Every structure is written in structure tokens, then in C-alpha cells.
Amino acid sequence: MRSTLPEQPDILLLEECRKGNTRAYDVLFDRYSGKLYHYALKYIRDEARAEEAMMDLMFWLWDKRHQLEPDIQLGPYLFRAMKHAIIKVLTRNQTATVPLDLAGDTSVEDAANRLRENELSELYQEKLNALSQQRQKVFRLSRHENLSHAEIAKEMNLSLFTVKNHIKASLTYLRTELKEYIDITGILVLIFIS
Numbered sequence: 001m002r003s004t005l006p007e008q009p010d011i012l013l014l015e016e017c018r019k020g021n022t023r024a025y026d027v028l029f030d031r032y033s034g035k036l037y038h039y040a041l042k043y044i045r046d047e048a049r050a051e052e053a054m055m056d057l058m059f060w061l062w063d064k065r066h067q068l069e070p071d072i073q074l075g076p077y078l079f080r081a082m083k084h085a086i087i088k089v090l091t092r093n094q095t096a097t098v099p100l101d102l103a104g105d106t107s108v109e110d111a112a113n114r115l116r117e118n119e120l121s122e123l124y125q126e127k128l129n130a131l132s133q134q135r136q137k138v139f140r141l142s143r144h145e146n147l148s149h150a151e152i153a154k155e156m157n158l159s160l161f162t163v164k165n166h167i168k169a170s171l172t173y174l175r176t177e178l179k180e181y182i183d184i185t186g187i188l189v190l191i192f193i194s
Contacts, residue, residue, distance in 0.1 A: 006030075010074040017065045025065075029058055032075070036082050043086045053085045073148075080146045091117060127177045131170055138166040 005013065005027045016024030033054055040050035057078065068077075128136060138156065141147045142163075149167070153160045 011071065014065065014068065014072070014074060015070070017062065025062055028061070028074070032078055033058055036078060039079065039082055040086050040089075044089055049089055053082070053089050057082055057085055076148065077146070080148075084143075084146065124174070124178065127174055128170075131173065135166045135170055138163055139170040142167055 005016075005023055008016075008024070008027070010028065010031075013024045013028050017028065036057060037050055037054040040053045041047065044050045044053065060081075061078070068074075128139065131139065134156075138152055138158075141152045141155065142149070147155070149160055149163045152158070153163045156163070158166075
């Protein structure tokens, strides 16, 4: 590479990563890790868990470097992936370290949390399945598979405007249907970021 690695755009650094260049990966890591960490910390509010989510994502990037599209816009892609990592952290049942004499008390609370999480997940799936097939597919590609609006439009042979309308309508519907069941607004904010 003619110019120094830190001056290279993401697309060239990712190309170098595919060739096994760990220095190029280090540049990408330095470029995005701090921003992703602070983005995660805004919602997770726990430094260790935010750092763990960021590290998992950055290691995932190295592992999957050969599978990413050559012309991917890495920044937006990483932030979409981090959004989903944050949701996972916030909805995952965290086992707390407690004194042994209190362990019996937390098992009931843990079971209740798992039950509530399962109920909310089932309710979300039920409401999502109530959407038209095309709207469901657009929403799943956007929120579950992290595809951009342009990627969805291309894959489904739809206009960008139609894709955006499907996502907006789906979000409006889900907000309305789920608002009385969910008291963890931070998760909803993350799920419904457009």
C-alpha cells in the first residue's frame, strides 16, 4: 500500500484484512472501537458489558471479514450490528453474583425475568407475524439481518421509498401494539431506530 494504513479508507483496509493483514485490522479497530464502545455505553450503562459487546463485535468483524461484501459501508454496518448487540445484552438474562445465603431469593426473580422475556418475545413475534408478508420480509431484512434500505430494495426489487414506507408502517404498528406490555423503553428505542 502506497500511503500509510491509517490514511486508507475502510474499503481498502477491509480488503487488506481479507488478505490477512492484521495491521489493517488494527487500524479499523482503532477507528471504530471507541465510537462503538461509547454508543453501547449510552444504552447499556455498564462499562464492562459495553466493552464486552464492542470487543465481541470487533472480533466478529475479523472472523467474518471474508464474508462481507467488498463494497460494504463499514461504519453504518458496524453501528447497525452494535445496535443489535446492545439489544441482546439488554434482553439477555444476566446472572448476578450474590452471597450464597441469598441465592434462593434470586432464583424466583430470575425465573420471573426469563418468563417475562419469553412472553415479550412471543408477543413481538405474534405482532410481527400479523403484518403482511411483504412488510414482514422488509422488516426482518432490516432489523434481523441488518440490511440497509438500499440492499433490501435491491433484493426485493422494490423502490427505496416503498422499503422506507414498509419499515415506518411496521414500526408504527409495533409501537402501538407493544406499548402497554413493555416497560423497558431503552430497548424499544434501540429496536425502533430508523
